[in-house]
Amino acid sequence: MRFGVVVFPGTWSDCDFHYVVSEVLHQPVRYVWHRERELGQLDCVILPGGFSYGDYLRAGAVAGRSPVVEALRDFVGRGGLVLGSCNGFQILCEAGLLPGVLTRNECLQYRCQSTHLVVENIDTPFTRGLRAGQVLTMPISHGEGKYYADAETLARLKQQNLVVFRYADADGKVTKASNPNGSLDNIAGIVNPEGTVLGMMPHPERASETAMGGTDGLLMFQSLLGSLVEDGTFLKR
């Protein structure tokens, strides 16, 4: 499976993702510079965390209108997979590739901590190897991760089962205390209706080797690898 890791000025998780794909998964991967407009030969494009363009104006706002993200629209239209983590999720929302927006954490603190996520949707290439209700442990590291969408959008997300991860306690119970940033309905990650564009605030790349303290992030990558079909399409289940 051919991966691309997008690098904006200010991206900081690019090397971590590149490392996991090349050294842990042993898959081909290349960096994609933010000015590139050609994503032709890739199967999955990763938008990593960081502070793209300094996060000036709003988190992910400038990156959401950059050449590579414009190219991403065609890529998604052709059925390519996109994983946005942390700033990548913010960029996908700002670009309109996912609904809603990430805004300032309710606690006003930058939160860098381990979180538990309950898996809500396993009908995506990213989560098809997981069980519904499974609890994953992954770190978060952000100041603007509070997911917000209007009531209509939230209802649509629920109705179409587009919420993939919610912050939960160790037993998988979705509680106020387990919500690190004030996200609406404890939302930690969502997907587009096609199941091909996933945005999440937690960092799967930072939970992909025992030396990192956990390997739950690797379960997502393994789901992805198992989803690729010979004709270049992806399995959802």
Added chain:
Amino acid sequence: MKVRVLVRLKPGIMDVQGAAVKRALAGLGFSEIADLRIGKVIDIELDEAKPGEARTRVSEMCGQLLANPILEDYAVEIVTDLAPREVAR
């Protein structure tokens, strides 16, 4: 043409920064503040002489980048002179 854009959080959107600043001011004795909300000012100089055209172009800028319609409202003002540059002492 000089144009000023005011970007504000929509009514009903929680402004956590505003709430923190309000608390800080209350701590300084300004306890009479009923509400405080923080927005952004963006001053733009355009190569455009017609106010109507300038307003239209800047509104397009707001729609495409300067404001996020999920969270924010914006107002566009044509200004004859942007804010004085001198710093208050």
